[in-house]
Amino acid sequence: MVSGGILSPIIGTIILMALVLLISVPIGVLGAIFITEYWGNHRISRIWWMVVNNLAGVPSIVWGLVGLGLLVYYLDFGLSLLAASITLSFVALPLIMIATKEAVDAIPSSIREASIALGATKWQTIRHHTIPYSASGILTGIILSLSRTAGETAPILLTGVAVNAAIPNSLFDSIQALPYYIYLMTQTSDRSAAIPMAYAAALVLIFLIVVMNLGAIVLRNRYRKKYRW
Amino acid sequence: MAKIQVEKLNVHFEKNHALKDVSISIEEGEITAIIGPSGCGKSTFIRCINRMNDLILGCKVDGNVIVDGNNIYDKDVDVVDVRKKIGMVFQKPNPFPKSIFENIAYAPRIHGVTDGDGNVHKASKKELQEIVEWSLRRSALWDEVKDRLDKSAYNLSGGQQQRLCIARALAIRPGIILFDEPCSALDPIATAKIEDLLIDLKNEYTVLIVTHNMQQAARVADKTAYFYMGDLIEFGETKQIFENPKEKLTEQYITGRMG
Ligand SMILES: Nc1ncnc2c1ncn2[C@@H]1O[C@H](COP(=O)(O)OP(=O)(O)OP(=O)(O)O)[C@@H](O)[C@H]1O
Ligand SMILES: [Mg+2]
Numbered sequence: 001m002v003s004g005g006i007l008s009p010i011i012g013t014i015i016l017m018a019l020v021l022l023i024s025v026p027i028g029v030l031g032a033i034f035i036t037e038y039w040g041n042h043r044i045s046r047i048w049w050m051v052v053n054n055l056a057g058v059p060s061i062v063w064g065l066v067g068l069g070l071l072v073y074y075l076d077f078g079l080s081l082l083a084a085s086i087t088l089s090f091v092a093l094p095l096i097m098i099a100t101k102e103a104v105d106a107i108p109s110s111i112r113e114a115s116i117a118l119g120a121t122k123w124q125t126i127r128h129h130t131i132p133y134s135a136s137g138i139l140t141g142i143i144l145s146l147s148r149t150a151g152e153t154a155p156i157l158l159t160g161v162a163v164n165a166a167i168p169n170s171l172f173d174s175i176q177a178l179p180y181y182i183y184l185m186t187q188t189s190d191r192s193a194a195i196p197m198a199y200a201a202a203l204v205l206i207f208l209i210v211v212m213n214l215g216a217i218v219l220r221n222r223y224r225k226k227y228r229w
Numbered sequence: 230m231a232k233i234q235v236e237k238l239n240v241h242f243e244k245n246h247a248l249k250d251v252s253i254s255i256e257e258g259e260i261t262a263i264i265g266p267s268g269c270g271k272s273t274f275i276r277c278i279n280r281m282n283d284l285i286l287g288c289k290v291d292g293n294v295i296v297d298g299n300n301i302y303d304k305d306v307d308v309v310d311v312r313k314k315i316g317m318v319f320q321k322p323n324p325f326p327k328s329i330f331e332n333i334a335y336a337p338r339i340h341g342v343t344d345g346d347g348n349v350h351k352a353s354k355k356e357l358q359e360i361v362e363w364s365l366r367r368s369a370l371w372d373e374v375k376d377r378l379d380k381s382a383y384n385l386s387g388g389q390q391q392r393l394c395i396a397r398a399l400a401i402r403p404g405i406i407l408f409d410e411p412c413s414a415l416d417p418i419a420t421a422k423i424e425d426l427l428i429d430l431k432n433e434y435t436v437l438i439v440t441h442n443m444q445q446a447a448r449v450a451d452k453t454a455y456f457y458m459g460d461l462i463e464f465g466e467t468k469q470i471f472e473n474p475k476e477k478l479t480e481q482y483i484t485g486r487m488g
Binding site: 040041042108110111113114115116117118119120121124128129133227 | 279281284286309310311312313314316317319321323324325326327335336339340394397398401
């Protein structure tokens with residue numbers, strides 16, 4: 001059973017992360033900015049954030065079940081890269097939205113007023129002020145949420161991973177991923193061979209996460225230097 | 230014709246009737262001081278003139294504000310166009326966390342530049358430099374910052390930041406400038422500089438300034454309006470308001486028995 005090497009899980013995790021990024025960053029960041037800037041203190045927005053805060057606390061196995069029921073069976077994606085990455089995006093989305101909201105809320109409203117009073121439109125104000133000034137906070141939030149999702153096992157376990165799956169060719173192939181691989185290696189009967197591989201995979205996973213976090217720090221510092229207040 | 234003609238202006242914040250039937254007529258090139266106790270509606274009043282109250286949820290404005298002959302509350306008016314022609318300076322200096330240059334270049338950059346024939350084109354680098362220099366000279370800040378235009382505006386002192394905010398407002402070439410307690414966060418020397426600047430801007434610009442400082446109103450303003458609990462109690466020549474107020478309420482406020 002312990003046949004395949006670690007390449008497929010590594011590539012699998014990287015592809016998963018890329019897809020999660022692709023799905024949850026545009027929706028999460030733009031959605032959060034839209035809601036905070038355009039709906040402000042409306043009741044809808046307060047209810048919305050209450051819901052998002054609760055969603056951020058939902059255990060990841062529950063998202064796994066949602067993905068299994070909704071994506072794998074109902075939408076008939078099967079155990080696939082697509083179902084797994086959307087399910088992981090469920091985990092990442094609320095985190096990214098909250099990070100974005102916090103970064104946007106941290107900008108003093110006097111700065112927005114200054115821009116509006118100069119005759120800028122709301123969108124110009126968002127584009128030239130809100131987004132650049134909150135970018136460092138948003139980027140940090142994105143990468144931290146992503147590195148949390150990278151280590152999630154339960155959601156993908158139910159939606160997209162398979163033992164010894166190869167590097168996927170399409171969105172509908174099943175895949176391997178590092179956390180799942182680690183789990184698998186600790187469960188196998190051939191322990192003497194498998195346990196070192198589990199540790200090796202864990203090291204790689206931690207390395208990936210450290211690299212992501214370092215990236216977050218570098219990006220954040222770059223923006224901090226540019227826009228300081 | 231008056232530069233700004235306000236007719237029966239009423240403002241509600243939810244149930245709070247913040248301005249009641251205010252009518253006032255402001256002449257071009259004059260400085261008008263708005264005075265009155267805290268919460269009487271001074272800020273609300275000047276924020277009606279560039280429709281900044283639109284941003285506040287639950288704020289309802291009724292009545293007419295006629296600027297240069299057009300009612301800015303008409304349905305087909307583009308609020309962005311209204312604000313492009315009116316500068317505003319706030320109580321606390323609020324520069325953008327960008328360089329001094331970018332602070333001033335921002336508005337001309339997004340709006341473009343209007344040439345002699347009234348056509349708008351994208352601002353060239355050279356034009357932006359000219360506008361920045363002109364605005365900074367006009368706000369008496371040029372000599373202090375000309376060597377560090379690319380440095381963050383946040384490195385400036387409070388008084389300099391406020392003059393930068395004035396320069397930023399001047400860069401849109403407004404006809405009217407609204408000041409909401411521009412000196413309340415500044416020391417006396419910085420305040421004196423802003424007052425000199427205000428007097429210098431007079432004639433060219435129509436200025437409305439909210440102030441809690443009676444001496445300041447007396448020093449800079451041609452006309453003074455006294456608000457009390459949402460009502461415009463008295464409006465007239467500054468000298469007359471301070472030396473010979475017609476209304477009892479005004480007199481009480483001026484002589485410091487209230488507010
Ligand atoms: N954003 C807002 N939401 C609700 N009510 C407001 C808001 N802004 C002002 N008000 C109310 O409108 C009234 C007038 O307020 P305004 O800020 O115009 O007073 P002011 O004369 O500028 O006072 P101050 O001298 O303290 O600045 C007050 O009763 C205030 O509570
Ligand atoms: Mg006020």
